[in-house]
Amino acid sequence: MMNDILVLDNIKRDFRRGDDMIRVLKGISFHIGAGEFVTIMGSSGSGKTTLLNTLGCLDKPTEGTYLLDGTNVGLLSRDELARLRNRKIGFVFQAYNLLPRTSALDNVALPLFYNPAISASERKERAAAALEAVGLRERMQHTPNELSGGQQQRVAIARALVNEPVMILADEATGNLDTRTSYEIMALMQELNTVQGKTIVFVTHEPDIAAFSSRTIVLRDGLIVKDNDNPDIHPARQMLEELPLMDDY
Amino acid sequence: MKIFNHIQLAYQAMMRNRMRGILTMLGIVIGVAAVIVIGAAGEGAKYSIKATLASMGTNLIMVTPLSNDPGGTRLQSEELQTLTLKDIKAIEERSLYVSAISPSSQSEGQAIHGALNWPTTIEGVNEKFLPIRNWSLKSGTMFTEKDVKTYAKVCVLGQTVVNHLFSKGIDPIGKIIRFGKLPLQVIGVLNIKGQSAFGQDQDDVILSPYTTVQKRVTASVYFGGIYASAKSEALSDAATKEIVDLLRLTHRLRAEESNDFEVLTQVEMLRTLNTVTGLLTILLMGIAGISLLIGGIGIMNIMYVTVKERTREIGLRMSIGARGRDILSQFLIEAVLISVSGGITGIILGQLNALIVEKLMHWPVAALTYPMLISFSFCTLIGIFFGYYPALKASRLDPIEALRYE
Ligand SMILES: Nc1ncnc2c1ncn2[C@@H]1O[C@H](COP(=O)(O)OP(=O)(O)OP(=O)(O)O)[C@@H](O)[C@H]1O
Ligand SMILES: [Mg+2]
Numbered sequence: 164m165m166n167d168i169l170v171l172d173n174i175k176r177d178f179r180r181g182d183d184m185i186r187v188l189k190g191i192s193f194h195i196g197a198g199e200f201v202t203i204m205g206s207s208g209s210g211k212t213t214l215l216n217t218l219g220c221l222d223k224p225t226e227g228t229y230l231l232d233g234t235n236v237g238l239l240s241r242d243e244l245a246r247l248r249n250r251k252i253g254f255v256f257q258a259y260n261l262l263p264r265t266s267a268l269d270n271v272a273l274p275l276f277y278n279p280a281i282s283a284s285e286r287k288e289r290a291a292a293a294l295e296a297v298g299l300r301e302r303m304q305h306t307p308n309e310l311s312g313g314q315q316q317r318v319a320i321a322r323a324l325v326n327e328p329v330m331i332l333a334d335e336a337t338g339n340l341d342t343r344t345s346y347e348i349m350a351l352m353q354e355l356n357t358v359q360g361k362t363i364v365f366v367t368h369e370p371d372i373a374a375f376s377s378r379t380i381v382l383r384d385g386l387i388v389k390d391n392d393n394p395d396i397h398p399a400r401q402m403l404e405e406l407p408l409m410d411d412y
Numbered sequence: 413m414k415i416f417n418h419i420q421l422a423y424q425a426m427m428r429n430r431m432r433g434i435l436t437m438l439g440i441v442i443g444v445a446a447v448i449v450i451g452a453a454g455e456g457a458k459y460s461i462k463a464t465l466a467s468m469g470t471n472l473i474m475v476t477p478l479s480n481d482p483g484g485t486r487l488q489s490e491e492l493q494t495l496t497l498k499d500i501k502a503i504e505e506r507s508l509y510v511s512a513i514s515p516s517s518q519s520e521g522q523a524i525h526g527a528l529n530w531p532t533t534i535e536g537v538n539e540k541f542l543p544i545r546n547w548s549l550k551s552g553t554m555f556t557e558k559d560v561k562t563y564a565k566v567c568v569l570g571q572t573v574v575n576h577l578f579s580k581g582i583d584p585i586g587k588i589i590r591f592g593k594l595p596l597q598v599i600g601v602l603n604i605k606g607q608s609a610f611g612q613d614q615d616d617v618i619l620s621p622y623t624t625v626q627k628r629v630t631a632s633v634y635f636g637g638i639y640a641s642a643k644s645e646a647l648s649d650a651a652t653k654e655i656v657d658l659l660r661l662t663h664r665l666r667a668e669e670s671n672d673f674e675v676l677t678q679v680e681m682l683r684t685l686n687t688v689t690g691l692l693t694i695l696l697m698g699i700a701g702i703s704l705l706i707g708g709i710g711i712m713n714i715m716y717v718t719v720k721e722r723t724r725e726i727g728l729r730m731s732i733g734a735r736g737r738d739i740l741s742q743f744l745i746e747a748v749l750i751s752v753s754g755g756i757t758g759i760i761l762g763q764l765n766a767l768i769v770e771k772l773m774h775w776p777v778a779a780l781t782y783p784m785l786i787s788f789s790f791c792t793l794i795g796i797f798f799g800y801y802p803a804l805k806a807s808r809l810d811p812i813e814a815l816r817y818e
Contacts, residue, residue: 249733
């Protein structure tokens with residue numbers, strides 16, 4: 164398909180521990196088109212993080228081919244992979260991974276340092292714009308320890324957006340957050356997906372989170388057991404407003 | 413990636429851990445400051461030695477007695493009995509390159525005037541002594557050849573002796589002082605010469621005819637030394653050789669016998685002193701250098717700990733697009749920033765201390781650029797050398813492993 168941004172063909176990933184061979188991904192194939200919002204689900208240890216690392220060019224598959232935006236990732240060097248991560252991918256982690264004692268603005272600007280095409284003033288502008296896009300205009304000079312978990316995750320999302328990547332990869336990005344804050348993050352994700360057309364791959368094991376996406380892939384033991392389009396996408400913003408106030412505690 | 417970006421990243425990282433950076437710097441600061449102070453003080457010492465020796469006259473030649481018996485007891489030069497009036501006469505009559513010569517007989521003792529007294533040194537010399545030493549009179553006159561011949565009880569005082577024997581405002585000329593039991597009439601006062609290169613007060617002296625001193629104080633016909641003046645600085649070596657030859661002749665030394673005296677010229681003394689202070693400076697610099705090295709090892713330690721502690725940060729940086737070499741540069745620049753800021757602080761501290769040394773010890777402390785340049789480049793090298801391995805380790809981390817690191 165012309166506008167497929169991710170094409171995986173029979174991806175396998177083995178880990179060698181001494182004489183043991185641990186087969187984590189056992190042959191995974193799927194396509195993701197530009198503008199899709201895909202959640203990956205599965206029980207713990209089913210290989211979700213391993214798959215996401217492969218999608219994010221942090222890891223290379225043992226076997227199989229992976230095309231990202233038309234590029235065969237398997238043929239790239241370490242440095243070329245780093246460049247690809249910088250330009251095409253925005254990561255959001257469960258643990259936020261913000262630099263401590265560093266302002267939100269500087270945290271968001273970080274990926275731009277590794278892009279020599281961007282000047283210092285442009286860096287500031289774009290970081291500020293990204294923070295504004297996630298609703299943290301008032302918090303630019305705050306350091307992570309002065310922000311709530313939800314706000315920290317939004318800083319991390321701004322950091323993932325700042326280099327204008329083609330897709331956002333999130334690994335249990337709402338795993339540390341309460342329901343209300345999770346919904347806020349999901350509302351943001353939905354807006355990025357529908358308004359800005361960002362492709363999103365979101366790993367989670369909570370079905371209510373998966374309900375916000377347009378498609379869900381379920382893994383079990385390194386294989387895809389389900390790959391469904393979601394007929395009933397929940398609108399996160401609206402559900403947030405309908406949340407009983409009880410949850411505010 | 414632009415170098416400026418790297419520097420900015422390293423700077424941000426350093427500012428995130430200011431206290432640790434400062435503590436790491438401390439070793440470098442102390443090392444560099446020590447190098448600067450020692451370098452400056454050493455250079456200052458050389459300079460002051462040169463200045464005093466130059467003020468003593470560069471034509472000066474000194475002869476001191478020496479034991480030429482290798483198994484013999486070592487004696488102080490005053491007690492060695494090799495130099496006599498015969499030697500003076502021989503040099504006076506036969507030398508071509510010596511313009512003036514004076515014997516010297518020294519003795520320590522108590523100088524007394526009225527109720528005041530002062531322990532000092534009497535030096536018995538002849539009437540030609542002052543120009544040989546490049547000394548001059550502030551007031552009065554020097555004793556004459558006639559005074560020497562007649563064992564005259566006269567003396568010329570150094571300023572220190574005047575200060576201790578006479579109350580302010582009293583003119584010592586014409587007064588009678590005593591050196592031990594020997595009464596001496598003061599006929600002149602010397603100009604102030606200050607300290608010698610060895611830290612000796614050159615103004616703490618009484619000059620009298622050597623005849624008087626030999627007869628009434630030392631009771632010996634032997635001299636503690638001979639001062640001579642070469643006709644010019646250029647003839648100093650020729651004059652030295654001549655004196656050696658003449659003295660060997662008058663002492664009837666056979667060819668296989670070594671000299672029973674030692675001839676020192678001002679030029680040689682300068683050389684010796686420079687070697688000694690030079691060696692001392694190098695030694696102290698070596699010690700300072702070791703402290704710099706220890707500072708460098710401190711940097712390596714901290715960088716290793718930093719890399720371990722910041723493993724997740726390294727993983728994150730890699731996941732957002734840092735290449736191995738970007739991580740390497742960042743940590744390397746961090747190490748260099750720490751060592752160079754330590755170096756700059758050390759240079760400033762060192763210069764301040766050098767100024768304090770100058771004020772306290774009255775040493776002209778030379779503000780040298782080369783120890784500064786050397787310590788500065790040394791610091792950069794230390795930063796690169798000791799920062800390289802931790803940085804390399806960081807750059808080789810696997811991004812996934814690093815992100816998983818707890
Ligand atoms: N570097 C590695 N070496 C060996 N085994 C590994 C390695 N990385 C992952 N695994 C194994 O692969 C399997 C899948 O791990 P993965 O982290 O992908 O699971 P997951 O689906 O993300 O689970 P969770 O929901 O708990 O995060 C696990 O059994 C894990 O032990
Ligand atoms: Mg996982």
